[in-house]
Amino acid sequence: MKTRLIFVRHAEAEGNLYRIFHGWTDGSITERGHLQAKLVAERLKDIPIDVIYSSSLKRTLQTAQYIAEVKKLPIIRTDKLKEINGGDWEGKRWDELSKIYPHENDTWENQPHLHQMPNGESMAEFQQRIINEVEKIIKDN
Numbered sequence: 358m359k360t361r362l363i364f365v366r367h368a369e370a371e372g373n374l375y376r377i378f379h380g381w382t383d384g385s386i387t388e389r390g391h392l393q394a395k396l397v398a399e400r401l402k403d404i405p406i407d408v409i410y411s412s413s414l415k416r417t418l419q420t421a422q423y424i425a426e427v428k429k430l431p432i433i434r435t436d437k438l439k440e441i442n443g444g445d446w447e448g449k450r451w452d453e454l455s456k457i458y459p460h461e462n463d464t465w466e467n468q469p470h471l472h473q474m475p476n477g478e479s480m481a482e483f484q485q486r487i488i489n490e491v492e493k494i495i496k497d498n
Contacts, residue, residue: 360495360498362495363401367386367414368386368387368392369390371385371416372384376451377449379440379443379447379448380439380440380442380446380447380464380474382447382448383415385415391419391423392415393420394420394422394424398427401424402428406424406428407432407498408498409424410494411435412435413435413494435490441478442456442477443474444474444478446458446475446477448459455476458475461473462476
């Protein structure tokens, strides 16, 4: 029997709406985000799902909760699925990043494989953390 994964990105969150970098910043989903989450839960209603994993961030848990309610399943929380740790970028406006961090903004935009968040994670570290956790989820299920 094969394991099938369905990845659902969190619904619109405060950082998306206000154009502020939120990696590990723990913001909520917006009013529009609640509607998006309801719609994705409705779309997944008839698809077999055995387990739900979510990062421990509010925006992902709020999104997952709609799916959990429809599927009548608990949410397994894991910090290892959190967004990239933005370090000094956390809470900064997107339009400020190129001025404050020109080199890092350039790698973010043009060479993400080389990107290092100032006082945060590198893209390689983030990628490896996510891959390791997804492989563990597959193994466990």
